[in-house]
Amino acid sequence: MDELFPRPPSEITPGAVHIPGWLDPAAQARLLDACRTWAKPPAGLRTVRMPGGGRMSVRTVGLGWHWFPYGYARTVVDGDGAPVKPFPSWLDALAQDAVRAAREASADAEPFGPARAAASAPYDTAAINFYGPGTRMGMHQDRDERSDAPIVSLSLGDSCVFRFGTVSGRERPWTDVELRSGDLFVFGGPARFAYHGVPRIHPETAPPGLGLTGRLNITLRVSGLG
Template identity: 75%
Template sequence: MDGELFPRPPARIAPGAVHVPGWLDPPAQSRLLAACRAWARPPAGLRTVRMPSGGEMSVRTVCLGWHWFPYGYARTVVDGDGAPVKPFPPWLGELAREAVARAYGRETRDEAAEPYDIALVNHYEDGARMGMHRDADEKSDAPVVSLSLGDTCVFRFGNTAGRGRPWTDVELRSGDLFVFGGPSRAAYHGVPRTLPGTAPPALGLKGRLNITLRVSGL
């Protein structure tokens, strides 16, 4: 947020889990939003995910590189229009490596690390939420990179044993970075609520976008 009365320093939420406020500046946020809008168009565009139980997720999702469906990955939108998944752009992989280096305080990116090859883009409209879950469908334990655009949300970061306490609630604003890996790679996490109308007006986004970058290991 522009004109912060008090700065928001980076914070270690749990071992391997780091929150970096304001990592994306306004121009970078605008560029990423423009890319998300292009990815959301069909074919293989934004969709509502139906769970095996029959319920529908309240967020809408588009995938890059590999298509996620409950609970696996495919090269086509097997639970939608059947189109090939959109490609994962190399610049997103560069952004993910820069994010990990920033969160963990490394001087340089680890170019020898496994390449990031999955992006899940979730759009939260007013009232949307995400239940406690863990990112467990990948074969790699590389850190997960999460970027926020638009409305502020409450991000609940829990533990690796189950969906219950202990957990820590973190306020994620537009431009914030959250990275979790190492001991926290399999931690449960979710979004119990968003705060409608809190997006930066200049961004021109209604709701919240979360861009999650992962290494498939597939």
């Protein structure tokens, strides 16, 4: 369906680029099918308990490396103990394509690293978060990696408000961006360690043909862990 008002790519802040509709409907369906496979146990979708005893409202599953507060492991150390599912090479190719797209949409390509994918480190870990009704994600930094390679974020299903702040803290100033199914958001360089979160999900806004109730966020990273 054509947009009543076009949504062109935009640079939210130096190093942070939003590209609406980057995944077409067929690509969204393929990625959703893969996520459903990854969500199955062992090492499947789980609720994360924070060190203070609270639980994250989103449910998550990792690929390549298992994230837990605040580190990475090769097994689900805070869950069933199973080996983490492998990170497929096609996800690295997708991430590299995403970074190239961000470079092309940016006024300054430097934050997104080398122009050629072969010149940059391979993406090797993914966090797949499922947002059901009433879920949210507080403002946080992605800082447990040993790499400053750009973060690649893909959205499937319900739209959300994505709040993108600064590297200095959780408070204002920030920019609220609507992320819809198929949208791409990449942040690197001076924006790599910016605080960001999801304060709100818009229920029943997923594309009708996708067959997903809720929102999936697929975040691809370079771990730097070797």
